[in-house]
Amino acid sequence: xxxxxxxxxxxxxxxxxxxxxxxxxxxxxxxxxxxxxxxxxxxxxxxxxxxxxxxxxxxxxxxxxxxxxxxxxxxxxxxxxxxxxxxxxxxxxxxxxxxxxxxxxxxxxxxxxxxxxxxxxxxxxxxxxxxxxxxxxxxxxxxxxxxxxxxxxxxxxxxxxxxxxxxxxxxxxxxxxxxxxxxxxxxxxxxxxxxxxxxxxxxxxxxxxxxxxxxxxxxxxxxxxxxxxxxxxxxxxxxxxxxxxxxxxxxxxxxxxxxxxxxxxxxxxxxxxxxxxxxxxxxxxxxxxxxxxxxxxxxxxxxxxxxxxxxxxxxxxxxxxxxxxxxxxxxxxxxxxxxxxxxxxxxxxxxxxxxxxxxxxxxxxxxxxxxxxxxxxxxxxxxxxxxxxxxxxxxxxxxxxxxxxxxxxxxxxxxxxxxxxxxxxxxxxxxxxxxxxxxxxxxxxxxxxxxxxxxxxxxxxxxxx
Numbered sequence: 001x002x003x004x005x006x007x008x009x010x011x012x013x014x015x016x017x018x019x020x021x022x023x024x025x026x027x028x029x030x031x032x033x034x035x036x037x038x039x040x041x042x043x044x045x046x047x048x049x050x051x052x053x054x055x056x057x058x059x060x061x062x063x064x065x066x067x068x069x070x071x072x073x074x075x076x077x078x079x080x081x082x083x084x085x086x087x088x089x090x091x092x093x094x095x096x097x098x099x100x101x102x103x104x105x106x107x108x109x110x111x112x113x114x115x116x117x118x119x120x121x122x123x124x125x126x127x128x129x130x131x132x133x134x135x136x137x138x139x140x141x142x143x144x145x146x147x148x149x150x151x152x153x154x155x156x157x158x159x160x161x162x163x164x165x166x167x168x169x170x171x172x173x174x175x176x177x178x179x180x181x182x183x184x185x186x187x188x189x190x191x192x193x194x195x196x197x198x199x200x201x202x203x204x205x206x207x208x209x210x211x212x213x214x215x216x217x218x219x220x221x222x223x224x225x226x227x228x229x230x231x232x233x234x235x236x237x238x239x240x241x242x243x244x245x246x247x248x249x250x251x252x253x254x255x256x257x258x259x260x261x262x263x264x265x266x267x268x269x270x271x272x273x274x275x276x277x278x279x280x281x282x283x284x285x286x287x288x289x290x291x292x293x294x295x296x297x298x299x300x301x302x303x304x305x306x307x308x309x310x311x312x313x314x315x316x317x318x319x320x321x322x323x324x325x326x327x328x329x330x331x332x333x334x335x336x337x338x339x340x341x342x343x344x345x346x347x348x349x350x351x352x353x354x355x356x357x358x359x360x361x362x363x364x365x366x367x368x369x370x371x372x373x374x375x376x377x378x379x380x381x382x383x384x385x386x387x388x389x390x391x392x393x394x395x396x397x398x399x400x401x402x403x404x405x406x407x408x409x410x411x412x413x414x415x416x417x418x419x420x421x422x423x424x425x426x427x428x429x430x431x432x433x434x435x436x437x438x439x440x441x442x443x444x445x446x447x448x449x450x451x452x453x454x455x456x457x458x459x460x461x462x463x464x465x
Contacts, residue, residue, distance in 0.1 A: 054093040061085050063093035065100070072206055076100070117207055119166055120159035123151040125205070126197035140258060140282040142326060147193050153178075154194065163198075166210045184217040191216045221397050224350050225359040226250065237339050242332055244299060245316045245324055246356055251296045253360030253384045256353040258282050261316055261324040265309040268300055275300060281385045290383055293369070329353050357384065361395045 054065050054076060063084040064073040076084045076096040084093045130147050133139025157174045158166065171194060175187055195214060201207040226234070231250065235243050245260070254260040259279050267278040269289070275297035280287045292300070300315065307313035314323045333353050334343075342348035361384060367374040381391040 054090065054097045056087050056090070056093070058087075061087070063089065063096070065097050074100075074206065117163045117201070117205075118159060119161050119163060120155045122163060122197055122201045122207065123155050123159070126200050127151060129200060138285075142258060143193075145326075146189065147197070150190050150193055151197060163201075163207060163210060168211060168214050171211065171214065184220060188217045188219065219393060221394055223358075224347070224355055225362040226351070226355060230348070230351075231359075233340055234336065238332075238336055239319065241317065241319050242336075244303070245329075246353070248296055248299065248316065249353065249356030250359050251293050252277070252290065253357050253364070254279060254290075255281070255283065255357060255385070257324060257326045257329060259385070261314060261329075263315050264312060265304045265307055265315065268304065270297075279385065284385060286385070288382070288385055358395070360384070361391070365395060 054063050056063050057073075063076045065076060066073050076093050078084055078092060078096060084096055127144075127147060130139055130144040134141055134144050154174060157177070158170055161170075171191070175181060175190060181187060181190065191214060195211060195216075198207075198209045198211050202209040234246060238246070245256075248254075249256055249260055252260065254263075259281055263277060263279070269276045269278065273291070274294070275292050276289050277292055278287060278289050303315040307315050307317075316324060318324055318328060330353065333351075337343050337349065337351060340348075342351060361380060363369065364380050364383070365374045365377075377392050377396050378388050380386075380395065381388045384391065386394070
């Protein structure tokens with residue numbers, strides 16, 4: 001065998017390494033390949049059409065064009081406002097493209113990102129999108145209603161202003177001009193819908209979004225919940241229909257109006273362990289099954305007598321026999337707070353129907369119903385229909401400051417007022433796995449074992465003395 005390069009260099013002989021292969025680009029530049037090697041590169045695929053030409057997309061079966069200097073493709077529409085479809089409709093696509101070019105020549109702003117669009121047009125396009133979403137059951141009615149109220153209010157403030165002139169300061173001034181919008185949660189919801197409208201216009205119509213980077217107020221943890229006294233006061237100050245609705249909200253943690261108010265008898269299942277509800281969340285577009293407590297199951301069987309299976313009627317209805325809506329529920333709870341005098345209390349004035357959901361979360365984490373054994377964040381997230389991160393951000397971050405007993409119990413200290421348990425003395429009758437290691441014991445046997453050398457391996461080189 002011939003020695004390798006390393007051994008050859010040690011013997012003083014001259015060794016030449018192989019010459020590295022030259023790339024195919026250098027072969028082409030040289031004119032004729034060296035050593036008879038052939039080039040492996042392939043010609044770069046040339047663009048079939050220049051920017052600004054109509055082209056057909058096989059995946060969507062529609063015609064598009066890409067404006068010069070841009071990367072976003074724009075669909076082409078016919079006279080009826082429908083997209084030009086079909087590979088054979090090239091003539092119709094070129095006609096639509098010609099109309100677009102003529103419109104851009106007469107209105108240069110249309111070719112540079114629709115800079116002359118007013119704010120009202122952006123809001124109008126998004127509201128039409130919300131209406132289609134509600135019809136297709138992809139957007140909740142609550143989101144549509146909030147968008148209609150807040151975007152119409154924005155149009156009353158700066159609807160005629162061109163989008164190119166809109167600044168973040170205008171949105172901030174508009175928010176501060178409403179004295180009733182004091183809650184950071186309200187500001188967060190308003191800013192989220194305004195950003196959604198401008199993001200939709202940018203994605204669908206290539207309108208430059210002037211509000212990029214507008215920060216929403218940080219979400220705050222849900223720290224307000226009913227005490228046992230508050231709960232009893234609510235039950236005694238309201239009528240039966242609203243009392244059942246709030247009772248179910250406190251003991252299930254469902255979202256009041258988009259989940260609890262829509263439960264019907266068809267969503268109820270019973271098995272050997274108890275009753276379960278099948279809940280569809282329009283907010284997350286997911287369906288989950290949750291077990292309910294015995295007192296809620298008893299109330300459900302009572303309500304199913306007036307809203308049996310197949311009737312389509314919700315279990316929880318108001319005094320007029322209609323489902324609970326957000327507006328009616330909010331008005332009813334405001335009247336309840338005024339009746340109890342909570343509107344003058346700095347803490348209880350923040351109570352709402354959603355406080356029932358927060359009360360359920362706090363009681364689950366504190367072990368209110370399970371004998372001081374609180375559930376985990378993951379279990380709570382599954383019950384209330386949130387992700388573990390959202391559940392932790394809303395309920396877990398500040399939970400330890402309000403419920404300290406489970407934390408003391410977790411480290412073996414016990415709840416406040418109980419004697420601290422001291423560790424018991426080690427027993428003599430212990431198994432080998434429970435005994436202390438030999439190194440921690442004293443005695444001749446222990447020392448012998450610690451000083452004994454490990455067994456020598458079979459092929460180990462003997463040590464020098």
